[in-house]
Amino acid sequence: MAPDKRVTIRDVALAAGVSPGTVSRAMNDSSLVNEDTHRRIMRVVEELDYTPNVVARRLSLGKTLAVGVIVPFFTRPSVSERLNGVVSLLATSQYDLVIHNIEAPEQRVTCLTEIPFNEQADGILSISLTPTDAEAERLAQAGLPVVLIDGDHRALKGVHHQVTVDDVAGGEATTRYLIELGHTKIGFVGDYHDNPFNFTSSRDRYVGYQRALWEADIPVRAEYLEENQHGRRPARESARNLLALTDRPTAIFAASDTQAVGVLEAAREAGLTVPDDLSVVGYDDVEIADILGLTTRRQLLFESGRRGVELLLQTLENPGTERVFDTLPTELIVRETTAPPQG
Amino acid sequence: MAPDKRVTIRDVALAAGVSPGTVSRAMNDSSLVNEDTHRRIMRVVEELDYTPNVVARRLSLGKTLAVGVIVPFFTRPSVSERLNGVVSLLATSQYDLVIHNIEAPEQRVTCLTEIPFNEQADGILSISLTPTDAEAERLAQAGLPVVLIDGDHRALKGVHHQVTVDDVAGGEATTRYLIELGHTKIGFVGDYHDNPFNFTSSRDRYVGYQRALWEADIPVRAEYLEENQHGRRPARESARNLLALTDRPTAIFAASDTQAVGVLEAAREAGLTVPDDLSVVGYDDVEIADILGLTTRRQLLFESGRRGVELLLQTLENPGTERVFDTLPTELIVRETTAPPQG
DNA sequence: ATGAGCGTTGCAACCGGTTGAATTAAACCG
DNA sequence: CGGTTTAATTCAACCGGTTGCAACGCTCAT
Helix, strand or coil: CCCCCCCCHHHHHHHHCCCHHHHHHHHCCHHHCCHHHHHHHHHHHHHHCCCCCHHHHHHHHCCCCEEEEEEECCCCHHHHHHHHHHHHHHCCCCCEEEEEEECCHHHHHHHHHHHHHCCCCCEEEEECCCCCHHHHHHHHHHCCCEEEECCCCCCCCCCCEEEEECHHHHHHHHHHHHHHHCCCCEEEEEECCCCCCCCCHHHHHHHHHHHHHHHCCCCCCHHHEEEECCCHHHHHHHHHHHHHCCCCCCEEEECCHHHHHHHHHHHHHCCCCCCCCCEEEEEECCHHHHHHCCEEEEECHHHHHHHHHHHHHHHHHCCCCCCEEEEECEEEECCCCCCCCCC | CCCCCCCCHHHHHHHHCCCHHHHHHHHCCHHHCCHHHHHHHHHHHHHHCCCCCHHHHHHHHCCCCEEEEEEECCCCHHHHHHHHHHHHHHCCCCCEEEEEEECCHHHHHHHHHHHHHCCCCCEEEEECCCCCHHHHHHHHHHCCCEEEECCCCCCCCCCCEEEEECHHHHHHHHHHHHHHHCCCCEEEEEECCCCCCCCCHHHHHHHHHHHHHHHCCCCCCHHHEEEECCCHHHHHHHHHHHHHCCCCCCEEEECCHHHHHHHHHHHHHCCCCCCCCCEEEEEECCHHHHHHCCEEEEECHHHHHHHHHHHHHHHHHCCCCCCCEEEECEEEECCCCCCCCCC
16 A cells, blocks of 8 residues: 555665665666676666656756746746747756746746755756846856846856847838838837836837838837837737827837737727738737738747757756857748738 | 855854754754754854755655646647646745646656656646546556646546546537527537547537537537647638538537637638627637637636645645545636527 | 753764775786 | 786765754753
8 A cells, every 4th residue: 555665776776686886877877887787787677666766866966957947927928939949858858847937026036046046957047038237147156057048148157048039130120111011100019118027028129110210211209109018908008099199100010919919909999900001010920920810020939949948958068168149030921910001 | 266166054054153953953943943043043044145955955855845747738828827827826835846748649658657756746736638547546656646637537546636627517508508599500629539648628528519419409410520630720620621511510619719710710711700600619718719709618727727736735735635626617708709590 | 969851952864866986806917 | 826907896975954862051849
């Protein structure tokens, strides 16, 4: 009944008539143990159904064989897709994945300052977070490899690698596309550019938006910028404001697909036809964009996760690796929500 | 430069002029330690910035202070939402969350048979997986508390608690709603009922569908059942088949919202207006349902995750806890994709 | 003064692996 | 046949905490 105490390495040693050390070696680097002994030990392992205790192993090795992943709001489709890339590659390695979700700004602090220190992970993957200078310094102290996915902090040594997208360029190119279609009155619906999580993508895309306008000699109008909480509903509100302007935009660039959906809803409410009365562009190219036929700028979410893990594993194997700053490309996916302005 | 070796409990002990044991006690149950000593130790801890090594702690305690979560396809919105519930509650506890994603049937086996055995977790949460009898037995052997969220296996002792939805009842009620609207030709678009992951929800909902028809004396027509891979695209294909029938259904019940989206797409392709020419109902009530105005049966995804964790933590605290089988309610959310059949 | 009783603290074993150094046994060589 | 190399294995320390038990110092009652 009582699930007989776990089988330990000493049990195996006893049964095989060797010392624990030999069993240990047999299970790892067979090179030092005799062929026959090895086989014998393995047979006993089989028989007793022995599985090494990972925790003991970790303590002894001084490695946790786990990587910590810090993600904010992992239910957001873009984040979830990145995480998916992370998980898919990590599953093929010996490392476990310990997840730390951040839903509130306080958690952000705890995660970034405590996790690296309690030896729970050999490396840290941070998704969509841009550490402040103080946080980066603290990370550096911990001496763990840190990889930023969709987060930028080249300045300090705490960060080893990063995988990003050039959001400024992406925002610029997307805006330029709208301009080339003939739009000059282009609204922007994004997150609060100053937010407690220090999310930077919306802000960066807006910077790109401004650049595109400048280059085209189109004035940047303050009333065309709407900042709000992230999300579909807040974006809908923001879009309502834009569409209520006396000189309303003929196109709206949303900082994410989720927000673009809110924009589309606001347009419908206002009785506007998309794309005839209003063009809408999103960012990310998550599934909803395909479903709704939303024109958007695609970024390689899944790949960013995979690439991040790849870099982290590389560093764990070989701590001397040079720092890498990857920038993944983006691509405009034109669907049915954009067209030249009417009249 | 070299991030000076980690501070251990012995360093603290030395600095505070006590033994490691006392420091350990001071950090845990202060009751045995003198007030003054306690304060002194804590000051040193502060000064040296000491954090206990979790791995050593785990080995010594014989507990891993982590729970393993096994999820298939966590990018599916319904699963992700459940996971969200899990994470949100677990974050408030001392337990870490180690994720194991399953994307292929082989992984299913590894996860269910190995993970419980290598002492990586004190308890297991399994989401949307129904263990086979053999797997359940193996789980029981491991002697770990296991909680099934959206999975059913009351038969064996391996499972401690479970949190489910009555999919049969949900499917029946949903179908009855269509019947009450006046539909008699109702198609069903679901997963392969026989699949390597042993997902049962689609199958169960279909059983409910059959019951509703029987009760209403409507014949169950084999050609109205379409099984396919899970997903929007396969569901679209399936719906195409249904709509191509000479006596096509006037309503389609999709086993999930994701699949309902595929059905809507097929309807649009076929030039049918929803809900006038075709009614469509989904299941889950994930965000896309709200966006598209899809009538659907809501289930409490987030809550199911939270509740599962609650039960698991309870059992970890107090191993004697009685087994609990929770069934969460569902609710029909009527939106704009259902109406009485035309003519 | 003696010893019981209590609150604190130290000691040392233990959790279950890993690993460098020491040991043993076999093999080889002049 | 002694001496040395080499391969295989054992030994014991170690990773960094936890904890039962012993020991210590003190108070208090006898």
